[in-house]
Amino acid sequence: MTNLTISRSYSLNRLLPLILAIMLGVSVLAVAGHAQSPTLHGAAHDTRHATGFPCH
């Protein structure tokens, strides 16, 4: 039981930074690829079309 707890907390410690990194990546993509504010859309327009995001 003790071993199991230690092993779990160890793997959570390893996992948490990776989950944070993925969340950071998703936020960057949400802003650069999907957010629909007119300014952002105008600026990112060509890249969104070229990288296959649904744009308009």
Added chain:
Amino acid sequence: MFTRVVISALFAGCIAGLAGGLLQLFFVQPVLLHAELYETGQLTHFGSSSSADTHHTDSTFDLTRDLLSLGFSMAIYVGYGLIITALMAFRLDNDDTISLRIISHRQGMIWGLAGFIAVQFAPSFGLPPEVPGVASTSLEARQIWWLATVLATAFGIWLIAFGRTPIVFALAILLILAPHVIGAPEPQILQGPVPPEIASHFASRALGVGMAAWIILGLCCSYFLAQPDPNND
């Protein structure tokens, strides 16, 4: 580990985004600008003022627009880089069969190719790269289908790569097929003003440039992640 993943992804994403952005400006942008002339009505397809000029030479150099495209290309690939580097690190943590504790640059290129298939090729199978002016359905429906397809395909590819039983393999194929069997949202009326020659050229160029950028991304992520860490986290 967080610092290591983030720094690797930043470097890799900037390199891949810059390379992809330059390829985009050189190969995709002329086609896109040509299509915009039809979108805005300056040229018409089968019209009285039908275009005699079939070359993509109408492009005007717009520094602000092109720099913004480069910047956003780098941002998008940093975003993808963060996700793919974190998944690589997860794989390194959880696979006892990886003896050297690194992902080689050759494997990195396969990671990049798999990423391209998951986020660009698979969604394109249902929603082709959109040339400006193309007819389409509501943006929200397409974004939902796009996201679901990316997640299902990525998970399916992961299961094919790392699963060990036939059932997992079968589940992976179902996951990859499902979005396309369900079908992407399609427009009711087809009314795009852009000639099919330009639209298909745009699609093939966008996919080709995307594949190149993704392979560079996978290569660079694995390279930077494998660098020795002075702080030994």
